[in-house]
Amino acid sequence: MAHVMIRMRLAVLRHSMRGDRATTLVSGVLVGLLLAVGTIVVAVLWPELLPLTLAGWLTGWIFGPVLSGGGDESLRPEYFAMIPATPRRRAAALLAGAFAGPAPAVTFAALLSLPVHGWRFGPLGLLAGVFAAVLTLVTLVVVSRVVVALLALFVRSRAAAAAAGLVMGSALALCGNGWAPAVALGAGGSLSAGGGPSWVDGLLKALPSGWGVAAVESSWPVALGILAANGAAVALLLSAWAALLSRRVTSVARGGVPARRGRPRPFPLVGGARAVAAKELRAWWRDLVRIQLLSIALSYALVFPLLLVTLDVWIMVPFTGLIAAVMAAGASANMYGTDGTALWLTLMTPGAERADVRGRQLAWLLVVGPPAVLLSLVGTAVSGQGWAWPWVLGLLPAVLGGAAGLIVLVAVTSLVPGTDPHKRGGNPLSTGADEGAETGLMWLMLVAVPATALPVAGAILLQPWAGLPVGLAGGALSAWGLGRLAHLKLASAGPELLNLMKHGPAPTPTRYQGRLATSDLPFKHRAAVTFCYSVAWLPLFPQGLVPMAFKIIGVRDPVWFLALHLPEVWQWPTIAFMIALGLLLYGYAVMIPLRLNSAS
Amino acid sequence: MRTQRQPALRTTGLRKAFGDHVAVDDVGLTVPAGSFYGLVGPNGAGKTTTLAMAVGLLRPDAGRAEIFGVDVWRSGVEAKSLVGVLPDGNAMPERLTGREVLTYLGLLRGLPPGVVAERAAELLSVLELDSAERALVIEYSTGMRKKIGLAVALLHAPRLLVLDEPFEAVDPVSAATIRTILRRFVTGGGSVIISSHVMALVEQLCDHVAVISGGRVAAAGPLAEVRGGGSLEEAFIELVGARAEVREGLAWLTS
Structure with a gap:
């Protein structure tokens, strides 16, 4: 069964090696190999940093799928529910299928750092390194699958979605600023100088990514013990995954809808953009994925500056609200893609394109605006950074307006098609979209939204309180102007966008103008563009x-x-x-x- | 110029290719005003593609589509106010309840709130969707999705209904209701075009029929003309070509 899964997965991969997906795949593999080579270099030059580097790969395997839409779903467990085999066997076969792809291969290249590191300890170390590399790869993949399966199964209420988002946002913030509390706790200088306090070292080796290093560096009986324990852990995780999978395929796919009580409140009797905003607000409130993404954005924004406070550095705290707005924009970049072919209703309603774009902008501002303003005001007041007031008050309207404009413009110009919501499988986190391309959109927003606020920064440097009027005017102009471009584009190229979502990227370039930006480019330019976004x-x-x-x-x-x-x-x-x-x-x-x- | 004498839908020379595959090739259809028109053809014949191009959801490579004489691709706003559409398999505003979908789309079309509330209530009760008042569309069954789609198509009282497989996955009781609704609509002067695989249904409902095969119109006209002396199914098989190998194959199934 396992080899059939592997061949199926490879067949799916081969068929998706077209257009955008091929580009993303190639650039993704290039970046991955670069990182893998970097990991091996670390093993050669700074072996004491190897556990930390491998922890980075573990983080990628855990958070990558969660942030970019639920992990690979080309072989859905639902497809194989009727195959007469035990859940464990099915899970093992699916896991084997999961290895047939570029990500595990790239990760294995990085894990070759273990035998390289082991070479220091002689032939036995080398041998232990080879075994550890294989075992660690299996561990990373299976940990990743279990985390995604757990989220898919247990994120079934708003509270659970918000809590999961909180954990992930905090963890992401720790990845960026985690060094600050470490320095505060006395690990200062150790990570770069090598051999820091034992607790940091111990912690990194206790993570699943660090077991290999521990095995390589131990005497051979201990190494054997560690490897055996690792094998047992894999078996345990596999059983857990099998149990989670059989729960997934036998429970109703609820499409990430939270449980509800009573009748919904009546739909407000307003027309045009306000009706669309009312629909969008209901979608925000009734979609666990949106709630979770919003929670990630807010908790990241909150925790990231607070980690620096452990060093008594308050400089980031006033900007909490701004970070929240930018992160929330990143999470909303593929708005039309995630709604799928529901666009047909906008196209069939005479003149609805403008209302649709404006309504989505309004709803986004109503959802993200109040927390961003609150976080900004409270953050600046609490931080005691008086100099920050003109910056915060000027940048906030500019960033909110810029984000409200960019999310709709990017959503119609760089739409990444996914699976229609009602056709998705038992994993509500997965949109079925090209993960690489979706992540690319997120990065684009993280850069483009702050860029819309650059004029305000210039104004503030010239005259601090000029920032507020410039920010208000700039924000309003961005939201209006970029939104206008978006609804004009939607009106002129709506059928092409709908077709893109129904049938995927066209096999040959169509002769129509105003189609998608990147998918029409020649291959080498597309590869270059994706590579640039990635690095x-x-x-x-x-x-x-x-x-x-x-x-x-x-x-x-x-x-x-x-x-x-x-x-x-x-x-x-x-x-x-x-x-x-x-x-x-x-x-x-x-x-x-x-x-x-x-x-x- | 829209007058009652204009055909409800007229397509001329519609063509669409996906890469090297020509899905629809030079399709010309004329749906007379006040007719109940059936579009039949084997799987993959190009029915859905034709209908999508005819209403403005898929841009044709060549050809024209007019609804009551209004060009769909040049005067989209006017054409779209005349037609109600049920496409096959498209998504909806998934996180609204059925009543909310109808209210939202009615308001978006600029209907007065009172009219919207009244029509939404009536459509939900006639199509028996009002018992699932709390369910979001994403939780609907396939048949319920068809029914809410039909309600959306009817909501603004269009003059032409374009329905892609309206009876697929719908239970017999609801199918009878839908048939009654559509017959009443035509009696009242409306025009309907449906696509279907079920010949008996088309024969029972439609007064005009077109057979599409391999992206081309194989035959079109009044029902009696197309089916000649026999049944529509016989005419269809003759036009499309029967395949005999099924009689011989799959021997292992009975052994």
């Missing part, structure tokens, strides 16, 4: 903006920021270079489709 954040944020903030605040720990490891004279130029490089990559990714589109 541009690296120079811009962690290697550019974060070390810049470090230098301004005066944090001495260079962590893994290249600039801070260099001599003082080179630090600012390096930071500037990194920021410029990041912006250049993003600029290329945004401009190329626009230029080629207008040229055609």
Whole structure:
């Protein structure tokens, strides 16, 4: 059964190697291999950092599927529910199928760092490393599947969705700023200098990703014990997954709808955009996936600055609301794609395109606006950073307006088609959309939304209180102007968007204008654009903006920021270079489709 | 110029290709005003594609579509106010209840709130959807989805109904109700075009019929003309071509 699953999965993969998916896949594999090589380099040069690096891969396997739509669903367990085999056997076969793909292969390349590390300890270490690499790969994949299955099964109420979002948002924030409490607790300098306090080291090795390193570094009887324990853990997880899968296929797929009591309140008797907003607000309130994504955005925004407070650094706290707005925009970027072919109703209602776009903007502002404003006001007041008031009050309306404009514009210009909501399987988290492309949209929003607020930043630098009027005017202009572009596009290319969602990307370029930006590009440009989106954040944020903030605040720990490891004279130029490089990559990714589109 | 003498729907030279596959090739149909028109054809013949192009949901590669003389692709707003559509398998506003869907779409079309409430209540009760008052559309069964789709198509009292497989997955009682509704609609001067696989149903309901096969119109006209002396099923099999191998194959099933 297992080899049939593997062949099926490979067949699905082969058929999806067309158009956008092929591009995303190729660029994804390239970026992954780059990271894998980086991991092996870590094993050679800084072996004490290997557990931390592998913990990064574990994080990817756990959070990747959750954030990008529920993990791979090309082989749904529902398809095999009637095959006469025990749940355990079915789960094992599905797991085997899960290995037939690029992600496990790339991860295995990264895990080759274990035998490389083991070579230090002689032939036995090498051998232990090889076994540990295989076992760790299985562990990562099965942990990922169990987490997704748990979420799909137990996130069935609003409270559970919000709680799951809270955990994930906090964990994500920890991935970004987790070093701060570690430094506060006395691990300062240790991670970069090597061999820090034993508790950090112990914690990283206790994670499933660290067992391999522990085995490699131990004497052979202990190593054997660790590997055996790892095998037992895999067997245990597999049983758990089998149980979860059989619950999934025998329970009704409720489409991520929370339980309700009583009749719903009557639909408000308003027309046009306000009717659409009323519909959208109900969708926000009745869709567990939306609630969970919103909870991730808000909890990330809250926890990320608070982690710095452990070092008594309050500089980020006033900007909590802004981070929340940007994150929420990132989570709402594929609005039309997730609604699927329901677009036909907008197209068949005379003149409804404008109302649809404006209503969605209004609903988004009503959902995200109040918490963003509240977090901003409270955050600035509590932080005691008086200088921040003009910045917060000026940037907030600009960012909210820019986000409200961009979410609808990006949703119609870069729509990523998924599976219609009523045809999805037992995993309510999965939209069936191309995960890579959806994640690309999210990154695009994380960059583009702050960019709409740049004029305000300029105004504030010139005259602090000029920010408020400029921010209000800029926000209103973005929301109005970008929204207008969106509904004009929807009116002119609505049938093409509907067709894209019904049948996927066209096998050959159609002759109609105004179709999708990236899917019409020649392959090499598409690959380049996706590659840029995937790597541009690296120079811009962690290697550019974060070390810049470090230098301004005066944090001495260079962590893994290249600039801070260099001599003082080179630090600012390096930071500037990194920021410029990041912006250049993003600029290329945004401009190329626009230029080629207008040229055609 | 819309007058009662204009055909309810006229398509000329409609063509659509998906990559190398030509799904619809030079389809011309004329649905006379006041007629009950059946569109039949084997699976994959191009019925759904034709209907989607005729109402403005799929842009044709070539050809025209007019509803009561109004060009669907040039004067979309006017054409769309004349037609009610039930497409096959499309999503709906999934997280609204049936009543909310009707209220929302009625308001979006600019109908007065009182009229919307009244029509929504009546449609829900006639189509027996009012018992599932609390269920969201995403929780509906396939048959219920058809029925709410039909209610949406009827809501704004259009002059032409374009229904893709309206009876598929609908229970016999509801099917009888829908037949009655559609007959009354035609008697009252409305025009209906439905697509279906069920020949007996088309024979029973329709006065005009078109047979589509391989993306082309194989025959079209008044029912009596198309079926000639025999039944519609016989005419259909003759036009589309029967396949004999089924009689011989699958021997292992009975062994």
